[in-house]
Amino acid sequence: DSKDVILQPLSLLVWFSGTVPCHLTHSNIPIEISVSLKDEYKSFMVPVIEIASQQPHPSNNSATFSQSCSVTDNDMSFPFLPLPLTFDHTDSDHWAELLDNIQSWLVKSVDPSMPEWAWGREVFWYAFIATNPDFPGRKWSFWDSSISLEGQFIEEWV
Incomplete structure (x- = not known):
C-alpha cells in the first residue's frame, strides 16, 4: 500500500x-x-518562489543600502504573489488567471525602465507558456503588445 x-x-x-x-x-x-526539479518529478510538482520582506539580515552590522547611499527604496509589491493555496498548477484556468494578473500589473503598475519590469516580463512568459503550451504553434491567447517577446525563457522556448 503506497x-x-x-x-x-x-x-x-x-x-x-x-x-x-x-x-x-x-x-x-x-x-x-x-x-529546478529533476525531470522525473516535474510532472508531479512545481517549485513556487515567494517574495518575502526585504528587511536587512540581523547579523549584518553595516548600514543598509538606503541609509548609506540615500537612495529611496520603493517597496515594490507583487499583487499576484504569493499564489493562493488553492492554485493548481495542473489547471490551465488557474494559469490563465495568473497570466491576466501579471499582464495587468506589468501594463498598469510598473515602469518599464525598472528592474521589476524585466523580472515581471520573465514571469509573464512562464505563465503564458503554462497557459498556451503549444506556443508558437497552433492557437494561443493574445497579449498586450507592450510586453515584448524577450527574456531568457521565452527566447529559448521559441
Missing part, C-alpha cells in the same frame, strides 16, 4: 555581505534566483 507524500516547505534566506560603492548603485539591484 501513499503519496507532500514535501514540506523549504525556507531559504539569502543576504549579501560587503558593500557596493554608491556610484554603482541604483534603487534596485537585479538578482536572479532559480529553482
